[in-house]
Amino acid sequence: MEPPRTISVSQVNAYLGCPLKYRFQYVDKIPRPWRVAAMAFGSSVHAAVEWFHRERLAGRTPDLTEVLKVFDADWYAQNVEPLVFSERESKDSLAEKGRAMLQLYVESTNGVKPVAVEQFFELDLADPETGEVLDVRLRGVIDLVEEGEMLVDLKTAGRTLEQGGLERHLQLSTYALAFFLLRGTIPKLRLDMLLKTAKPRLERHPTTRSVEDLGWTARLIREVSLAIQTEHFFPNPSWRCTECEYFAHCQQWRGTWPLPSEQLVTVSDGEGVGESVGA
């Protein structure tokens, strides 16, 4: 397997969530058998918020109706192929919820002007404490950059942050790390959480990071990259397993390859029992 020359923030998060799922998704590239509605819903809300800020960035004042149209279009498109809903949710109930959440978001928008929306970055990872180049390229996308060097990540969620969740939020840490490596200063950070509660809530959680925090983050990313290169893929059993798209594949895992027979072809060339390649 080719070692990844570049790793994204999403990949780091995916690996830390479950190394075996990472393998199914990014190495074996097994198509997802189905999609979780909650994830698709979050993407649709995100698409509408992104459009809203792009309009603001362009100097326009988008009204709520237009924002909701973007959401409706995206949510409709998401449902062209079936999604898997939880018992309490449906296409229509989430559509209604999404509109309410976006109304709240638009009406709660502060007057701070966006400086960039979906800001892409890619850089050579270095340890900000020692200056050591870590031989990994890191890439990602910052949801929103506001005036005053404020980097914002937007999340939709069913419940508020768990204790310590803000300090450990890897995406924000990585944003700050990238900003520090590119600009030489530590930015302000904020996690905006749109909560899918009965009555939608918007929580804004400001935070920051120290250089030590950023060094810790850089080393974590380096270690994840190394673990991927050395093919350390194993399951991480948790409550998430019940909604994992690769649950069936995971059940076939025996600690050695090959993995799911319907997706992988066993190589019988005598160069290694059970070695397999993607079909």
Next chain:
Amino acid sequence: MKADQLIRTVEVHDRNGQVIGSKEVVTYQGLLQKAHKEGLARLRTSLLQIPTEDNGRVAIAKAEVETGKGLFEAIGDACPENVDEFLAPHLIRVAETRAKARALRDAVNVGVVSFEELDGVRLPPDGGSPGSDSGRGSSADTAQAGRSSPAPRARAPIRRPAASGNGSEPMTEAQRRYLFRILSGQGYQREAAEERLKDLLEVERLSVVTKASATKLIDELLNAAPGNGTAGHGATPHHQR
């Protein structure tokens, strides 16, 4: 090449590398110079789609060129199937350069396609580098590409669609969502948008739409959007995450 040379003739090769013809192209460098002469006030780019495995590694960038004549917008795309192999790790910058080249062409009123927008064309052996110093990309492209593949550019193998990535794969989820959002901006919602898409793509079901035809339609819809190209301002398309 002279810095102000606008039009160049390039060789067109077949998949075996044989010269099968020639084509006149406009060069990025020439476009840029002409734009400056015509009062280039601003050249701004934004990334509309990041290349990921989910979207077939298609990078889409948008460029805005403002001259004394107004604001001109264009998009450019790049994926492993439409760039030289050695540029495959640099899709974002290639897409950006292509977008800039297209916007600049509109701005300076040049109808000839630019070298940066094409694949499968090469300079004659003594042709030097067309367009910008970097060939099809910005100077950063060349620097990056040089590190990953030191082979001389003119000798690089012609990149042709691989069997597994020739655009015949199904339209990605990201493409589908983007198309619906674009159509929403044009007044088509939900079922009406779906029907409109089927009409435009000439299919019975969206599940049979290929990635290549979706890419083509996105390009057409964005370029046909009111305000694109020649107008003073353009409606921001509903961007893809």
